[in-house]
Amino acid sequence: MAALPEILARGGARWDSPARTGSGIMSERRTGWEGNIRVDDRVPRPPAATLADVAAAAGVGESTVSRVLRSHGSFSPKTRERVMAAAARLGYVPNRIAGTLASSGSKLVGIVIPSLANIVFPDVLRGASQSLEADGYQPVIAVSEYDPLREEQSIAAMLAWRPAALMVAGLEHTAQARALMASSGTRIIELMDLDGPSIHLAVGYSNLEVGRASARHLLARGYRRIAYVGHDLAADTRAAKRLAGFEQVLREQGLALQDRETVAAPTSVEAGQAGLERVLARAKGVEAVYFSNDDMAFGGYFLCLSRGIVLPEKLALFGFNGLAIGRVLPQPLSTIRTPRVEIGAAAARLAVAPFTCDPPPDPRLDLGFELVPGGTA
Amino acid sequence: MAALPEILARGGARWDSPARTGSGIMSERRTGWEGNIRVDDRVPRPPAATLADVAAAAGVGESTVSRVLRSHGSFSPKTRERVMAAAARLGYVPNRIAGTLASSGSKLVGIVIPSLANIVFPDVLRGASQSLEADGYQPVIAVSEYDPLREEQSIAAMLAWRPAALMVAGLEHTAQARALMASSGTRIIELMDLDGPSIHLAVGYSNLEVGRASARHLLARGYRRIAYVGHDLAADTRAAKRLAGFEQVLREQGLALQDRETVAAPTSVEAGQAGLERVLARAKGVEAVYFSNDDMAFGGYFLCLSRGIVLPEKLALFGFNGLAIGRVLPQPLSTIRTPRVEIGAAAARLAVAPFTCDPPPDPRLDLGFELVPGGTA
DNA sequence: GCGCGCTTTGGCAGCGCTGCCATCCCGTAG
DNA sequence: CTACGGGATGGCAGCGCTGCCAAAGCGCGC
Structure with a gap:
């Protein structure tokens, strides 16, 4: 068992590894309960220095x-x-608790996001956390699981910490949540959507425009018989807006969706696969499929791969988000890339900015998106 | 533009959407700066009610x-x-700040993780956040980017909020960080690793054992000429431990790694692809490749797909993590699945538990792992 | 040697809430 | 009718720190 120390040394590890200082990783030095918390409980340590x-x-x-x-x-x-x-x-x-109370200036920034189930919001979080940390702020997070009520509760809970700013995904909130935020005196930054009025500041892109751009792309490539495969739309208003923009363009060309499959589940590769499966079984002659996002599209992609459906000749696929994995696929996924990390970072900058500037910044920060042609549509 | 409201209504939306109450999403009701923060600055609102x-x-x-x-x-x-x-x-x-100071019992739990760049730690975060929220606690997060010094600083910063507990990924920390945690009086929970002594409690699985199981699997399938493709190991001690376990088993069989490619970059699909490319160009006759994780393996997988390398006949691939996408691949990725969400949830439970129980729980909580045979090895 | 102006320092009143304790009030038993 | 027990309530001293202000120290010019 000299392998690990070697590896660590070779790589120039800077960790103070117990594996290096102790009797080796394999020896399971049984520190045991008695050497840990239990003892702390028994012998109440002197209160922390003030x-x-x-x-x-x-x-x-x-x-x-x-x-x-x-x-x-x-x-x-x-x-x-x-x-x-x-x-x-x-x-x-x-003790920052005491410091914050005394100075009434918290170094906490609340972040309320709908999900951690795919890489999208972690990306936003990453951008925000990096930028926040550089300014000595700390992110407190809450996950609403796309539930408006949980979002409302999370917002209330965050506000109780008197954060310097509060970041929330989307522009749609319960009336109560909206009122709370508007009257809190806390700077509110809404993320990932610009289609609608914001409370204070909004950073992101237009989902409506994303949907339109996607439709225009498919139309330009000659696809006419188009189906949609999505996840639960009631919860995900941004996906709903993309679809709305998509259909709007179709309508303008006198077209309509050939089929629409909305899987009653959160977004996932499995859901995308199942959704496409159903569309293929039902609608004949579909030329292209617009997915609610890349995860869903990946599910469709691999279904095609498994079934030998040639992309994009037999079926075209289009996603949304521009995830890394889509770029290394044999046929890169046609999709729209969004600047998620940048959105997080920009939001963090706005959260911390003193706002003494004159003229003041625009309340809407449009970071845009990029259509990635790829090879599947 | 009646599409969106329709969709929302159809889905039974419960959001109080500005798109529904306002003049429509398209109208860009220019709330304007004057109606927002700027005004708040001018007319200092009455201080919040106490x-x-x-x-x-x-x-x-x-x-x-x-x-x-x-x-x-x-x-x-x-x-x-x-x-x-x-x-x-x-x-x-x-005002929770005041409440916490007065009662000296914070409802904050610090979580320090090394990365948000793939879905692994977001999964842990999800489990933790769910469980924590149920108990009225809130997670404060920090990301170390696999840098021991940043981890140390993050730990110090978290401790300043006097959290109820502190969760940290891994067992390796700088001496300073270890001292801080040990003497803080805060309950420390180390995640995702059991191979070494813990400060108080550790929740996860043995990475060493993961590596061993992986090697045994490949050996049992008859592969002998095996290469390794990994990312920066100095930073990721858990990946290093997996490799150590893997090599240990090889050595026990009188074997050794045929080739080893360590990409000097964080884990990513691109890195996996580049790494395998180099191994294929260099080492001839490699039968199987052990990747540092699934992301890296996906990169390799798609490279094989692009090049027409038949899996697993011409080349076998083995990953680590058991990500969802691997299961819907035409040939499901052979890998080891880890209970990430469960680890987060268990850690949260331990963070909040009163610990009055007698006998006390074991300081090590082994949630194990599951070898997924898949179709690539 | 004295006074001036600046840097350096200490004292202390809160920040908004909780925990403890004293008080008060009510129904009920004797 | 009085005494008693317990639920309901208010007062107030902190929690550990910051911000303000007064005071002390210090160097320098005249």
Whole structure:
């Protein structure tokens, strides 16, 4: 069992690995319960050091410690020394709860998203978290599972932490949630949708326009008999808007959807596969399928692969999101790429921005989207 | 533009959609800056209502309001009525910052994960968030990007919020981070790894054992000339452990890796594709490839598909994670499925559990893994 | 040697809520 | 009619920190 240490060393690991310092990973050094929490419970550790403790230890006043630790205000170098030493000695960890209450300026940013089941919102989260962290803010997240009521509750719960800003996916919320946000005094940033009025700021793209662009693309490629395969639309208003834009363009050309299969389930590859299966069994002569998103489209794609349906000659597929996997497929998936990480990052910047600028920024930040022609449509 | 409302109505939407109540989505009702934040800045809204305001409005004492709003302690039904009415009237949103400081019992749980770039940690997050929410807790997240130093900083930052518990991925941390966690008095839960000593509690599976099981499977299928394609191992100690276990079993059979390609990049389908490409160009006669995870394996899978390499006859592929997409591939990916959502949920339960039980739970919670034979190896 | 102006420092009142305790009120038993 | 027990209620001292202000220290010019 020398393999792991070797690998770690070879790679220049900087972790302080128990596998390297202990008796080796295989030995299962049974630290045991007694050596852990249980003991902590028995011997109640001395309460965590406070500012006052550090002040006493350093022989200075509390406000001086506060100033030094926040590098805010003025103090002499040697005082700084003394304070830092005392803080380190006591293992002082500042209490942000108290700090926030006193300064009434939270470094928390609430993020309420509908789902973590595919990579879309994690991407947004990633962009936001990166940017937020750089400014010393921390994201508090809640997942609504596409349920308006849970979203409302999550929003209320977030607001109770008095965040510096609140990011919410979409523009549709319960009346109660909307009222809460509008009257909270917290900066509200709505994500991933621009089709409708926003409370304060909105960052994203137009789903309606995405749907239209998708339809125009398929039409331009000569497809006329088009079907739609989607997931639960009542919950996902943005998918509904894409479909609305898509149908609008069809209608303008005197066309209509050949078939529509809405799987009563959240989005997933399995749902996409099942949906396409049903469409193929039912509607004859379908030339192209518009999916509610890439996950659904992947399901369709692999169904075609399994059944030997040649893409795009026998059937064209079009998705939405522009996920990485679609690009390495033998035939890259035709889709629309959205700037998810950038949306998160931009939202984070807006969340933290002081807004002293004049003229003020536009309340709508359109980060657009990109049609990826691919090879399936 | 009547399509969207129709769709929403058909689906039984419960959102209070601006598209339904406003002048329609297309009309771009230009709420404008003046109607939003800017105005809020100009006319400083009255400070948010406090407990005292509600108490005054309801004609009762502060503690009574506190008791009613938390349904804690005793109060008469009619008092409850009055308080609730007053709170609603004033749009009172409790201040958890103050509440937490006063009760010294935070309802925050810190979660530090290395990445949001694939679905693995979002899955964990999903399990945790669901379970936490049910208990009235909220997750605060931080992403370390597989950087030990950023992890350390994130841990320190989280601890400053005095969370009820702290979840961290992996068992390897900087010495400083380990010391911080051990002495913080906060319950620490380490995720996704059991191979090594934990600080308090660990929930997950043995990566070493995963690697061993993978090797045994490939060996049992008769593969002898095996290559490895992985991503940056120095950062991802769990991937390193899997490889260590894998090589251990090979060694026990007097075998060794035929080739090893470590792409100097984070995990991705592209990296997997590039890695396999290089292995194929270099090593001749490789029968099977063990990938550091499913994302990497997908890259390899599609490369084979593009090049007409028949799976598994000409080349066998084996991954790790058991992602959904692997199951709908024409040849399902041979891999090992991990209970990620369950790990998150279990960790959340442990985070919140009172731990008064006797005998105490084992500090290690092994949720195991499942080898999915699939069709590629 | 004195006063001025600046940097450095300490004291202390809250931030909004909870927990504890004293008080009050009511129904009921004696 | 009085005493007693328990539910219902209010008062108030913190929780740990920050922001404000007063005070002290310090260097320098005249």
